[in-house]
Amino acid sequence: MKLLHLDSSILGDNSVSRVLSSEIVARQVALHPGIQVTYRDLTADPALHLSGAHMAAWQGAPVQDEALANDLKNGTDYLAELFDADIIVIGAPMYNFSIPSQLKAWIDRVVISGRTFKYSETGVLETLLPASKKIIIASTRGNAYQAGTPQAALEHHESYLKSVFAFLGLKDVTIVRAEGLAFGPDAKNAAISKARSEIAQIAA
Template sequence: MTQLLHIDSSVLGPNSVSRQVSAAIVGRFRQVTPGLEVTYRDVAAEPLSHLSGTHVAIAYGAPVEDPTVKAEVAAGQAALEEFLAADIVVIGAPMYNFSIPSQLKAWIDRIAVRGKTFSYGPNGPQGLAGGKRVIIAVSRGGHYGADTPMATFEHLETYLRSVFSFIGVTDLEFIAADGVQIGAEQREQALANALQTAGGLAA
């Protein structure tokens, strides 16, 4: 049975472009993947706590006494286990202030774990999470391509490419809806193009 993990991070609810595109991607996989099992996590509606010094200390063996911290550690462990179990990961990632939402960063901090998804050896870091297919639905208010004046402000796709490469993911795909804040016509066209791409994904 193929396991798919679906992550959404937009704070805009039904008005979110990235949520519409990520849902279309998952819908496409339901069509083309027999026996698909989907796990859904909305990190905007139910955010993971941001890392603290206490969390780091616990990772190095410090005892856990505070019930709130125990719950936070358990939630982080559950997020990691969901990711490790997934064959396919679909992420809705809108650009906020030139990068990813802080809620998505908190999730990444729970899956980028030494000894679980990466390790350090004599030849440097080694990714341990290879073999997964990761598709990211991106929405950006403007245009940030390499040939645009805003190219140096793009820290969403560049960051996600870096972090997933670091943990060993080489099968990484982006479906982008760009310029969604330029105007209603541009938003509609960008969304339509992204949905069409999502609908044509191969198994």
Template sequence: MKLWHIDSSVLGENSASRNLTAKIVGHERALHQGLDVSYLDLAVLPLAHLSPAHIGAMFGHPPSDETTKADIARGSALIDTLFAADIIVIGAPMYNFGIPSQLKALFDRLLVAGKTFKYGADGNPVGLVPGGKKVIVASTRGGLYAPGNPASSLDHQETHLTALLHFIGLTDITFVRAEGLALPDNKEPAMAKAETEISKI
């Protein structure tokens, strides 16, 4: 069994989402002996954001510079990692109501027409990623954005991530959420609650 562990926070050891993804992966290792884990740190080794050269390559115009060639090849390899994984663990902190730009850059490489999705005869998208994969997202945010909170309409983090995953056929998604981390005396209880949720997965 294979697990793909993805972190995107820029906060290093101070990151709540990294703390939670590490615990999720540890929990999955305990559940699945011999689990093969691949790790991607998007803060340490970010993908380049899409450029005219990247778009040109999609339409049969290979880039001339070696840096862009290598970056495009890396993106293609990450699709292979996606297809091979049985479990995908994503650390997704909220930055300004959305996901980190480096995580968005990854999905810009994973959402590729003809590879991970296609449009059916009726014009609706069809995910091409094989079914049966489980996605666990460590969602962290400073405020309170869960349904029922006054600021819930500002959540473009979990909603966006859900849309991206569903688009390519990944629908078995579990969010382990720790929110209100910037509120006085709330961080420790929020993290403890999230860790309890991990133990029940």
């Protein structure tokens, strides 16, 4: 088995999503001895934002810029890692009601027509990834955004990620959530403790 681990927080050692994603990976390693883990820190080694130069290169235009060439290679590696992975663990904090731009840049490299999805001549969506992949997201948020909360309408974070993966035919998505982290030390510790309890209950 293979596991792809992605982190996207800019907070380094102060990041709750990094702590939780690491503990999710440790849980998966315990459940699946011998699993191969590939790690990507999307903040330490970020992809370039999608540009017209990327689109031109994908359509066969010559690539003369070294930074673009390296980024295109990274994109090819991202796709290979996604196809190879049986389990994908993502550390995804909420920034301004959505995901970090570094994680969005990764998504822009793997949600590609003809590679991970395509449309038939009649407009029917066809997914090209194996549907058996399992996705586990370590979601962290300063406020509370679940349905029924005052801020629920501003939630474009977990819902966005689930929509992206559903579009690719990946519907086995587990959310491990720690929210209300900005409500003070007691609330933060309680949220992390709850998330850790959920991680301990994750089955193979």
